[in-house]
Amino acid sequence: MTVFLAGGTGTPKLLAGARRSLDPTDVTVVGNTGDDVELGGLLVCPDVDTVLFDAAGVLDRDTWWGIADDTAETHEELQRLSESIGIGAEPRYLPDDQQTAGRRIARWRRFSAAGEFMHIGDRDRAVHLLRTSLLDEGHSITETTRRLADAFDLDLDLLPMSDDPVASIIHTPSGAMHFQEFWVANRGEPVVEDVEFRGAADATTTEPVLDAIREGPIVIGPSNPVTSIGPMLALDDFRAALDDATVVAVSPFVEDEVFSGPAAKLMDAVGYEPSTRGVADAYPFADAFVLDVEDGMELDRPVVRTDTKMDDDADAARVWRACEHALDLAAAATADETIDDPSAEVS
Amino acid sequence: MTVFLAGGTGTPKLLAGARRSLDPTDVTVVGNTGDDVELGGLLVCPDVDTVLFDAAGVLDRDTWWGIADDTAETHEELQRLSESIGIGAEPRYLPDDQQTAGRRIARWRRFSAAGEFMHIGDRDRAVHLLRTSLLDEGHSITETTRRLADAFDLDLDLLPMSDDPVASIIHTPSGAMHFQEFWVANRGEPVVEDVEFRGAADATTTEPVLDAIREGPIVIGPSNPVTSIGPMLALDDFRAALDDATVVAVSPFVEDEVFSGPAAKLMDAVGYEPSTRGVADAYPFADAFVLDVEDGMELDRPVVRTDTKMDDDADAARVWRACEHALDLAAAATADETIDDPSAEVS
Numbered sequence: 001m002t003v004f005l006a007g008g009t010g011t012p013k014l015l016a017g018a019r020r021s022l023d024p025t026d027v028t029v030v031g032n033t034g035d036d037v038e039l040g041g042l043l044v045c046p047d048v049d050t051v052l053f054d055a056a057g058v059l060d061r062d063t064w065w066g067i068a069d070d071t072a073e074t075h076e077e078l079q080r081l082s083e084s085i086g087i088g089a090e091p092r093y094l095p096d097d098q099q100t101a102g103r104r105i106a107r108w109r110r111f112s113a114a115g116e117f118m119h120i121g122d123r124d125r126a127v128h129l130l131r132t133s134l135l136d137e138g139h140s141i142t143e144t145t146r147r148l149a150d151a152f153d154l155d156l157d158l159l160p161m162s163d164d165p166v167a168s169i170i171h172t173p174s175g176a177m178h179f180q181e182f183w184v185a186n187r188g189e190p191v192v193e194d195v196e197f198r199g200a201a202d203a204t205t206t207e208p209v210l211d212a213i214r215e216g217p218i219v220i221g222p223s224n225p226v227t228s229i230g231p232m233l234a235l236d237d238f239r240a241a242l243d244d245a246t247v248v249a250v251s252p253f254v255e256d257e258v259f260s261g262p263a264a265k266l267m268d269a270v271g272y273e274p275s276t277r278g279v280a281d282a283y284p285f286a287d288a289f290v291l292d293v294e295d296g297m298e299l300d301r302p303v304v305r306t307d308t309k310m311d312d313d314a315d316a317a318r319v320w321r322a323c324e325h326a327l328d329l330a331a332a333a334t335a336d337e338t339i340d341d342p343s344a345e346v347s
Numbered sequence: 348m349t350v351f352l353a354g355g356t357g358t359p360k361l362l363a364g365a366r367r368s369l370d371p372t373d374v375t376v377v378g379n380t381g382d383d384v385e386l387g388g389l390l391v392c393p394d395v396d397t398v399l400f401d402a403a404g405v406l407d408r409d410t411w412w413g414i415a416d417d418t419a420e421t422h423e424e425l426q427r428l429s430e431s432i433g434i435g436a437e438p439r440y441l442p443d444d445q446q447t448a449g450r451r452i453a454r455w456r457r458f459s460a461a462g463e464f465m466h467i468g469d470r471d472r473a474v475h476l477l478r479t480s481l482l483d484e485g486h487s488i489t490e491t492t493r494r495l496a497d498a499f500d501l502d503l504d505l506l507p508m509s510d511d512p513v514a515s516i517i518h519t520p521s522g523a524m525h526f527q528e529f530w531v532a533n534r535g536e537p538v539v540e541d542v543e544f545r546g547a548a549d550a551t552t553t554e555p556v557l558d559a560i561r562e563g564p565i566v567i568g569p570s571n572p573v574t575s576i577g578p579m580l581a582l583d584d585f586r587a588a589l590d591d592a593t594v595v596a597v598s599p600f601v602e603d604e605v606f607s608g609p610a611a612k613l614m615d616a617v618g619y620e621p622s623t624r625g626v627a628d629a630y631p632f633a634d635a636f637v638l639d640v641e642d643g644m645e646l647d648r649p650v651v652r653t654d655t656k657m658d659d660d661a662d663a664a665r666v667w668r669a670c671e672h673a674l675d676l677a678a679a680a681t682a683d684e685t686i687d688d689p690s691a692e693v694s
Contacts, residue, residue, distance in 0.1 A: 041388035041479050073418050077473035081498040112480035122469050126424035132388050133459035151428040 001215045004029045007228020008047040009064050009261065010252055011221030012054055014323070017316020018219075021324075024055075024155040028212040032223075033141065033160045034168035034197055034231030035179050042128035046180075047228065048145060048160055049127065056152035070121030082115040091117045091181040103135060108167035108178070108198045117185045142206050159212065161232045164203035168227045169196040170266075179227055188262040192269035195226055200234035205241075213241040217327055222252035222259065222308060222319075225282040226266035233282075242285040246334050248326040249283050250290040250308060250319060251276040255297055259309065287330035290322045293345065302329040306346040322346040348562045351376045354575020355394040356411050356608065357599055357657075358568030359401055364663020365566075365670070371402075371502040375559040379570075380488065380507045381515035381544055381578030382526050389475035393527075394575065395492060395507055396474065403499035417468030429462040438464045438528045450482060455514035455525070455545045464532045489553050506559065508579045511550035515574045516543040517613075526574055535609040539616035542573055547581035552588075560588040564674050569599035569606065569655060569666075572629040573613035580629075589632040593681050595673040596630050597637040597655060597666060598623040602644055606656065634677035637669045640692065649676040653693040669693040 002022060004011050006029050015029065031048035046065060053059035053067055060068045091111050127148060134144040140163040149158050168179035172190040182190060223229050232238050256275040258264045264274035272278035276297045280289065288301055292308040306322040309315060325346055349369060351362050353376050362376065378395035393412060400406035400414055407415045438458050467475070474495060481491040487510040496505050515526035519537040529537060570576050580586050603622040605611045611621035619625035623644045627636065635648055639655040653669040656662060672693055
């Protein structure tokens with residue numbers, strides 16, 4: 001069993017490469033749900049859905065979200081109707097009393113569909129509709145995700161990190177906003193003062209996730225450590241389970257340069273150096289790292305280097321081979337075995 | 348000002364004919380909301396939408412619901428996903444505690460999107476999304492409908508009958524079910540023991556509707572008197588306002604034959620003769636009637652006869668001319684004027 005902790009891009013890309021050499025029935029993916037959003041009454045799980053759609057073979061690989069060749073009649077009509085009554089495409093966060101009424105899992109993440117600010121394809125929306133309805137029928141998000149995975153005939157296990165509401169809230173000088181408002185609507189431009197995982201103190205992970213972590217090992221792809229993996233680490237029982245597991249992480253940085261996304265800015269805001277060294281600080285439970293060949297940073301744990309840029313599945317397969325090597329080093333380190341060469345290179 | 352009380356087919360068809368000769372800015376349509384349903388978290392207003400779409404020129408005139416040439420990618424994907432996990436297309440009414448949580452207007456009408464049993468087109472769905480979100484933003488259904496009408500550039504006034512939840516519930520030997528479950532999913536086949544307008548005792552109509560009725564006159568097309576007009580009559584203040592208004596109604600029957608729909612069965616269940624005479628009993632406030640030329644029933648109020656079958660707008664225009672004639676008779680009757688010929692024929 002290999003357990004991947006997944007945000008929306010880095011780890012899913014790595015997973016696509018790893019699936020070439022792993023038996024998918026031995027793969028469990030734990031998906032971040034901190035970025036989930038309720039849009040027009042429908043719960044959207046961007047990170048979980050990227051894994052779901054890619055494993056189902058329907059992911060739009062140009063964007064790494066949504067379904068390939070999807071239409072967007074509903075989205076375009078929503079935009080047209082909204083504009084014709086003077087509502088722009090900006091996010092319309094619903095009033096506080098609307099954030100907590102009804103569906104518990106939708107707390108702190110409810111946006112109006114008016115001026116729908118995220119692009120939702122028509123078939124994509126069917127997934128959000130079915131998910132939301134299965135939740136309303138009384139199923140947990142874990143069970144609901146399992147049924148969606150069945151509907152797409154998935155051969156790997158896909159688990160949300162928690163059945164409780166945990167929302168990634170970005171604090172900016174102009175106020176707090178949900179991560180999707182910060183990232184999609186404001187293109188990650190606002191100054192970040194702090195990142196809050198609202199609800200995490202009262203949330204736990206699930207038994208299936210704890211079982212998977214216990215079985216391990218754990219692989220964290222080049223995900224954003226703050227908003228992709230951070231929500232998982234904010235769950236006390238999740239974090240504690242990692243301390244006892246064999247964990248390998250791929251740095252999303254090349255020294256202090258990030259491949260893509262808001263990781264640098266977010267790490268700086270929460271007090272980590274925006275670099276590979278900061279990633280190592282954020283992951284004290286990691287037993288080995290995979291770094292880019294151009295990344296000369298020294299870490300206090302074993303390192304395997306390779307070209308960590310992943311433009312296609314062949315790239316991802318190379319990074320996965322480096323992960324396999326790092327897992328060997330991590331297992332040896334966990335077992336306190338002497339490692340002759342704690343730094344290796346995979347090409 | 349002419350005020351039409353509208354269900355989903357009869358009155359909207361009549362209205363299409365009347366619009367040829369009426370200034371649309373002098374037309375108000377009060378729409379039945381008893382048949383409204385919440386499907387997958389989206390409030391669907393079938394009767395209001397038929398008027399909305401037809402007045403906007405986008406109605407599918409083959410079915411008299413939905414948008415012409417609409418795609419249904421989301422609906423078809425929902426059906427496919429649901430079937431692949433063993434959920435059929437039967438209605439999945441949500442648990443009791445889910446019926447009343449959150450959105451007040453959605454009470455007693457909440458269905459899962461799993462196995463979506465009503466056909467919802469993609470652009471059609473955009474309307475339900477926008478409506479639901481405007482409600483969640485804090486607007487009433489009256490205000491929300493006004494904004495949708497603006498979005499479609501409507502030239503007539505479209506008013507829901509109430510801002511309160513009123514749900515048409517059909518009691519059958521196998522239990523109570525929402526009207527849409529009875530009509531769409533079960534094709535109107537179950538035995539009807541009673542019809543309940545749940546919530547009506549605690550509901551009122553709105554000031555804009557009362558103002559329109561006071562200004563009048565009122566036209567009731569060949570609608571189903573029970574589930575199309577009945578929910579309006581179940582509102583005490585609505586019913587009282589009608590007593591003081593000039594009202595003309597078109598019978599949906601030719602003697603005891605109904606043109607289409609479940610009117611006969613429903614009238615029988617609530618104690619009215621399923622015939623034109625029963626319609627007259629159900630509408631004691633009506634001052635004159637339009638009947639079919641083949642309908643020989645004698646009524647205690649003035650009658651205008653014409654061919655009431657409406658297959659196209661020319662037919663509807665003819666029925667509208669009969670309504671105009673009946674309005675004259677009704678006005679005379681209301682004013683206690685002597686009517687030389689209380690029965691006339693329009694061809």
